[in-house]
Amino acid sequence: MTSDTRVQGGAREVAPLSADPPDLDRSCGSCTLCCRVLEIQALNKPAGVLCRHNTGTGCGIYPKRPETCARWHCLWRRINALPDTLRPDRSGVMYSLDSRSPTADAPDAACIVGRAVHDDRDFDRPETVEAFAMFVREGSFPVWKVSERGAFLVHPGL
Known part of the structure; x- marks a missing residue:
């Protein structure tokens, strides 16, 4: 990604500084907003559009998801x-x-x-x-x- 990455709806593909696991006591539950809000270039998914791999309760390609998703x-x-x-x-x-x-x-x-x-x-x-x-x-x-x-x-x- 370059510094001129397009910002759409205030979101763009980003990678976090740390890939530490999330708090295991907290579950996403029915929340899948990250699958809609973030731009994921590896999937040609623009910001604001629900990812085609979203199952409604999670990621349908979770074991093979792009690094951007795995690290966010x-x-x-x-x-x-x-x-x-x-x-x-x-x-x-x-x-x-x-x-x-x-x-x-x-x-x-x-x-x-x-x-x-x-x-x-x-x-x-x-x-x-x-x-x-x-x-x-x-x-x-x-x-x-x-x-x-x-x-x-x-x-x-x-």
């Missing part, structure tokens, strides 16, 4: 401090640790990205406001809010 993890599954109400299909916001900034004109760097998957009014929910505040307080990474309106830097990180 939802932060709701990784950070126990994020309450159950922030599971992406419940909150409308999907959090990830990306190795690239969400805009082509910003420098590539590790960052926290919160993507509004339906409506940027989901950013106004109290639990979502607190999640962004938690990421800002931690301070290690730039924090971005991404929606159909664009990508906005909330905190520049250290």
